[in-house]
Amino acid sequence: MPSFIKFKSIKATNITVLGEAKFESPIGHSISDRLLIPENIVIDPASTAKEELVFELAGPRSAQFFDPKHTRAGIVTCGGLCPGLNNVIRSLFLELHYAYGVKEVLGFRGGYQGLDPVKGKEPVVLTPEFVNKIHKEGGTVLGTSRGPVDIRIAVDNLIKREVNIIFTLGGDGTQRGGNELFQEAKKRGYPLAVVGVPKTIDNDVAFVTRTFGYLTAVAEASKVLSNAHNEALSVENGIALVKLMGRNAGFVAAGATVASQDVNFALLPEVPFKLEGPNGFLAALKELIITRSHAVIVVAEGAGQDLFTADKLKQDDSGNIKAKDIGLFLRDCIEKYFKSENIPVVMRYIDPSYIVRSSAANSEDAILCDMFARNALHAAMAGKTGLVIGYMHDRFIHVPIELLTSRKKSMEPDSFQWKSVLSSTGQVAQFE
């Protein structure tokens, strides 16, 4: 074993700063900008040196760019629901209000369109009473929507309303929008701090080990799987098929599979699978039904999209195939297959997405939300902009929006998560 680490070259991820931080921070502790976290922390003495990304640690800075007395902040929530949105809103407000003492915090309503004074509703002025109990509830008190806003109109509005800081809670599209807001404001010479908190129940954001809401989704989905297991077990040849969230990454399906230990097959976007043939999924399912007489299957919504070939789409007039809905498609395939095999099965199809994503944050997510929120506003008060709060190696970091949205995270087929899924289900690594 070596007694030293090889020389490594590093590549900084620069965060834009609005200007000199000349106001003293009211927060009693601080973290220096010079402290860095490398993307790769595994030391491999056998590998050759390569350039690596490093990130600033998040946290309060000793000096701040904005003068709280003259600072107005805004918050906007965009895209689909995710447990914890209200927790982030609440912690952002409480820390801005009590710890920094900023003048006013506005809640823009109904997603990005709330930034448009014509299309959107009037923003709500947040108060301790307004946010008092919201963290115990799912959804978002500010409302949400999909879709962009005209960036110039939004920046006009932010300037008119004298908003200095805007926190954007949303997915990739939202964060890209945040970046445009900051660029547009910069063009106009208006010092606007745009700080994003990444929101995706799919947990597929690069530089973020766990996005908020993900753990709650896993917990809620686990309960569903446990009940699905009861359904499958209580009848002869019972098959329970559960569709879970996960367009590009199967983290929710994988987490719920390992947590519940009630699943026999997990089908994820990251691991393509064949249905037909002796090593296909259907043959493996048949084998299980014959030997154990029940099965629980989890499929992530983005799995098996390659099965919707142009050919298939042309031949078949089924709505499920046209809609490329893998859950309903799989249900139909399984039913057809067992019919052709002359094996009677009892099929239960469950799609709990809307129940899962609208749940209140569980305690672990509540803590995560609180920390994402406080780190976001420490960055903003220090005058940093065009960034998103990341979370890597159990530490919060600053990630430039452009870097974050240029990558996607998914489950590596040789990662311990996927291996845990294989161990929990007992399924083969690949149906091919």
Added chain:
Amino acid sequence: MPSFIKFKSIKATNITVLGEAKFESPIGHSISDRLLIPENIVIDPASTAKEELVFELAGPRSAQFFDPKHTRAGIVTCGGLCPGLNNVIRSLFLELHYAYGVKEVLGFRGGYQGLDPVKGKEPVVLTPEFVNKIHKEGGTVLGTSRGPVDIRIAVDNLIKREVNIIFTLGGDGTQRGGNELFQEAKKRGYPLAVVGVPKTIDNDVAFVTRTFGYLTAVAEASKVLSNAHNEALSVENGIALVKLMGRNAGFVAAGATVASQDVNFALLPEVPFKLEGPNGFLAALKELIITRSHAVIVVAEGAGQDLFTADKLKQDDSGNIKAKDIGLFLRDCIEKYFKSENIPVVMRYIDPSYIVRSSAANSEDAILCDMFARNALHAAMAGKTGLVIGYMHDRFIHVPIELLTSRKKSMEPDSFQWKSVLSSTGQVAQFE
């Protein structure tokens, strides 16, 4: 106010008895056969006397027909899942085993087909270890199925296996089957006690105020409604439509509506409704969307079946209409309507049935199951047969199977339950 009750004529509901009860009961207390409970307990001095049904009180009898040392009992669970099946199985076994000391208790598997020695699996011999923790889980450890069994084959089998008592957990069809078992055994001169425990998550059994599993279903459905409310509230013009169990009676939908207080419209089988027209449902929904910009709708699966007219079925090639699925049909109607009205809405459709019915019994149902089970076996040991345990005016009673299956319970439009729904939702009494 009068100082006496009018003379009332009563009509006994006779329970068949297998023979003289000559063995002493090991249970330290007993209830006399002569104690009766009238169906109608409301005294109306203004009304004229009419004949009324009265029922035996359930409970242990001082003497019993069966000699435990030579008695073998069987249990069978039939039909769809319902929270509490395992609780009933467990309490039946424990009381038979410990309190009465019967020789053996068999668990027939996979519903009625488990009574057929060719088609069914070998029954399981129940033990304290087998039932130890089953009451903490949903589903049924004995397995279930739909469909009947050849009565003669089943009785042959029960005689061959020397089964003296059979407990049937199921709905109307199951209880009718139980009646046939008893009639067939009687024909053969074989003293078979058949005692049913009514099982329906819909709570639509006559002479039973609350069937087991119903309260758990309400509790689980309430959570879903609360999350559906979060979905609807978090977007502009959000409409969450939740389909719940209830083919002939809307008790689950009504209970969950009152419990959650999160619902704006509840549509039940008992109260027909029109979709179109100025007083129709769609106009009322539009009004709410315009004024409050969100709505939560609950529909019981048996509601609005009259909307599937022959005409509609002919014209329309939609699968949802052909399947007479009111949930999906309503979703399509609402979407079409708001499109035609040029009002953008965000629709969320949720069907949580399989999650609800496979849940473990909550504590109230656990108590109910325990009492249904113990009362069922007290009746059986006393040699009573062809009956079902009922529950009326907070008391357990004996109901002849034929009487029970000749009626259905549904929610009266002028009952306090329906009035509670109206108060909780604020909806009009009828969309017409």
Added chain:
Amino acid sequence: MPSFIKFKSIKATNITVLGEAKFESPIGHSISDRLLIPENIVIDPASTAKEELVFELAGPRSAQFFDPKHTRAGIVTCGGLCPGLNNVIRSLFLELHYAYGVKEVLGFRGGYQGLDPVKGKEPVVLTPEFVNKIHKEGGTVLGTSRGPVDIRIAVDNLIKREVNIIFTLGGDGTQRGGNELFQEAKKRGYPLAVVGVPKTIDNDVAFVTRTFGYLTAVAEASKVLSNAHNEALSVENGIALVKLMGRNAGFVAAGATVASQDVNFALLPEVPFKLEGPNGFLAALKELIITRSHAVIVVAEGAGQDLFTADKLKQDDSGNIKAKDIGLFLRDCIEKYFKSENIPVVMRYIDPSYIVRSSAANSEDAILCDMFARNALHAAMAGKTGLVIGYMHDRFIHVPIELLTSRKKSMEPDSFQWKSVLSSTGQVAQFE
């Protein structure tokens, strides 16, 4: 079996009415005053006739005494916490506001002292916003306290504030106070409707089968028992002792015992027990520890009070004995006993009272609260006063306060509840 019911003499329970009900009810349905519910509904052909209490059915009346436009109502919550207080407050307000359209509803704060304009805080004017989400939370938004108020000062205040109706949520003492309010107002010729909703987590109120909050308490206590079982099972000779609510009646302890099926001994106020001697509790516990090596014991706080004899109090200087705390006393006795028997045991003592009673109402209690509330205000609007809403044979009734507070309900040692406890635990009927 007889074909008629014997002639029964009945004793009416008269409810005081403030005057003629000359306003039309806005509620679309009504129940007549002449409909009566007898206390005893069991028909025993062998018994001799005796006079029986009968009660008015609760529900909206066709005419009302108060004119909503000029009516102001008040609500007060008193005594210890109980799940469901907020649900009752909410449903009272919503029905008064939306269904009847009364002018104003005041929430008096901090229990009866809130009726005193000097000692109490200013009451809160209830609004739809104020009550919006309160039913999802435990505690009481109005605050509570123990202790009475000077009745004359309170009535002065109610008259000054032009309060016509007051709803009192509390136990016996509270209801007695309500009676005095009504008597004092009557003396002054001020038509004040006082309607009580009985509140006791112990479920020991006469003429009320289930008080609101009781079922939630059972559910929460069951979870605790399940965990206590884990504690006892995981060590050699583990004894988990759980103290639950129940001063005069052991309904919570009994319910949780039957629901969890995890208890070996339940000790209730209604069933005295001896500790020492060959048939005493300690000997039975020792027997269980030797054979099964673990035990779960539930004791209601009012059990075994006779063990605190004058002698014992004199001899012993232990604080637990002086405080007559049966939980801690029993813990000490058990530890001492096994030490003297030279059997090492691992003792876990759990007192979850404050956690149980501060929980939010579960769905069954939520429904019960809603119905108690609506029935209470139907009575008040009809001009009825000096009454409490009862709940008997699954029906809501009107009970004169004086009658209700003159009796207590407890578990009969030959009731099915106590028999269920014996069956669930396997314990002997009496340790003597």
Added chain:
Amino acid sequence: MPSFIKFKSIKATNITVLGEAKFESPIGHSISDRLLIPENIVIDPASTAKEELVFELAGPRSAQFFDPKHTRAGIVTCGGLCPGLNNVIRSLFLELHYAYGVKEVLGFRGGYQGLDPVKGKEPVVLTPEFVNKIHKEGGTVLGTSRGPVDIRIAVDNLIKREVNIIFTLGGDGTQRGGNELFQEAKKRGYPLAVVGVPKTIDNDVAFVTRTFGYLTAVAEASKVLSNAHNEALSVENGIALVKLMGRNAGFVAAGATVASQDVNFALLPEVPFKLEGPNGFLAALKELIITRSHAVIVVAEGAGQDLFTADKLKQDDSGNIKAKDIGLFLRDCIEKYFKSENIPVVMRYIDPSYIVRSSAANSEDAILCDMFARNALHAAMAGKTGLVIGYMHDRFIHVPIELLTSRKKSMEPDSFQWKSVLSSTGQVAQFE
């Protein structure tokens, strides 16, 4: 910003290996021994180089020391309960049995004394049926106890039973015991793999960011805090004081405080506090009671131990002081203080420890347990011994037992966890 990392010297943490790994692994993937994780991952360009600990990454190795066909493994659980013990047992067994195919897995019973053939019970031979549902329950199916075992007797027994691998689930003492087992076996020339899984609900183990069970404890404690908040809020000057686990570290109290956001004061072992004086805790509490009229206080069991001075112990004859029970002591102090200040308060004291630690693992802990278990047995099969599985920077690692037990983890007063507590409560950093 620098473009390279300074040269760092590293200190390997060597893991003992039983011998050459010459059997091929049945696991389809592997991790090399040469991959290392440094303890410190923060790069500070300003700091001078210093020697740093590095650890092996956990995971399956390409070759294994043990031949599964001839390998017998044992599992033992020691010390107090912690959510997740059954999950670890289950995943250990399933992976040993299905993935590696070892001959037999023994569950030693009742903690370390189960290794003694005279004092302990016969171990249970684990089977798929035995472990089937255990992960849904709290406690440990193997039983547990405190206290050591005679190491020579234990090793004799392991040799006699031909146990090659032993997994020790427990705290520091247990792990030290594991080290002695391995040393003793080595002395005898018997190749015994001893691999520990660190178990402490307090989460105070060095090199382990989150021990299993900790997150469940936080979740359960959060619910208690929420109810405590209801208690405090519902009365005038209500003070709810909750004692939580945490002898040397306040992680549970801190986590539950941040998760619930319902706490006003959190008192932890890491942050000493004064009671008296103008900046003491009691004065701050008084201030809050005067301004807000309620307070929720959380105290970790190990907090404020310096308050039990020799002086205090001498003067005072209170049992609470003698027992050094900070919860009861604080309760008494607060009551005395407000009495002397002539401010009436309503005090609620809650100690939920036994309820919290006996809960079933929540879904996040279920996943953590699964991964700890699988990593433990990968290490063992590879012939590694005298180690504990650690978890740092979101990665599982191998930690020599001696290193792990030589340190303790606690919350740094300038850590983000403690700062989150301060932000959530609004309390001052120190009462002094």
